[in-house]
Amino acid sequence: MSDEERETRATRTMQESRATEPTPEELDALLSARRDGALEAGEAARLEALLETSEAARLRALELERVDAMLRALAAEPIPEARLDRIEAALGRRVAETATRPSAARAPETPIGEKGRRATDDASRERRVSRRRSRGFGLAAALAAGVVLATVVWAPREKNAVVDEPGGQGLPIAGTAGTAEPATREGDELATLGRELGLEDASDLEVIEELELLEFLAARERDAGEPQG
């Protein structure tokens, strides 16, 4: 029996039992969908009623919650900066080999939006994120140049450009759960900006990434003569 057939059978079984008490399998399905915000209204009411009365159901809900927490923790393990450097360099060489079309394009030096300006004017923050900023722009350079100067384009970044990398473990990166940076004024500012952007639990670098994206898109809109907002 194929996976699809097993899944179809499981779905049918679940639907047939819906009118009766939840089986353990169905309870797991309901709790799982609840965690993903994918419960239908009727299912949600039924599950909440069950959680009101069943200690075991509540315990199972906690077990599934713990699974998600552990998975997020696993996904938040930092990747050493040197490793990312090595991968980027290898990709850059491949990109440079592929890029045969010379172009005048380069990383934009455009004014940034108000939110971006507030975040990026601070010189110390610039230092802190300078390594992070350099990642990726080498790719653009390699594409733009379309030459074999990969060893120049992909020269290692200045190691002393980083001031906030305890233990040389590298900065946290997008998708991580955040960093153990000390609370600072600039950290507070970034947190405030993050909230304004709807990034309630984002790390500083995730906020900076979002600001970079906004900056880029705002520049694109200006270039295209489109109204902003």
Place this chain on the structure above:
Amino acid sequence: MQPIDPDVRLMLAFRDGDESAFGLLYRRWSARLLRYLERIVREPAVAEELLQDAFMRVLDARERYAPEARFSTWLFHIARNLALNELARARSRHPHLSTDEPADRGVPGPPQLVLVASTPAPDEATDARREHARFAAALAELPERQQTALWLAVVEGQSYEEIAGVLGSSVQSVKNLVHRARANLADRMGGTARTVPAAEAKR
């Protein structure tokens, strides 16, 4: 129509000739994709190669790119296909290995997990690391589709519809995969509440 997904807008900018958009896309997605690929192929060096391959595919698709889904859906779809091809190649090299049981492939996990296999010290940090490693091993035991579905739902926050786009399956299938993955992991991590609630619900 103006695409809503900012990454799609980046990709369109790249298609239209803005090279810096490719760098931004790489910066935004490379680490996340690498973590996913490591979990699937379980060999760090291979995951690194596949990450490069995925972005080379993005580069190759530049001129013909047409947004049909969120950029992340497209990117993970590319990465997963590359990973499955790699697993198939590994299986052909070692026919006794199964794609559905990656833990049996005999390849090492990410290096940071190897460190915690040493003799445990009686402190909470060590206990946490051991638990972490145990969870990673349990995750690796899951079939690839369950791993991918759960990873995209929990870590990437993708909707069932988006995950269905990555897996090439139905939304209901994704829903089942995610719940089975969660339940399997809870059970393997020592879950005890699974068999009781139906009886309790009668009360």
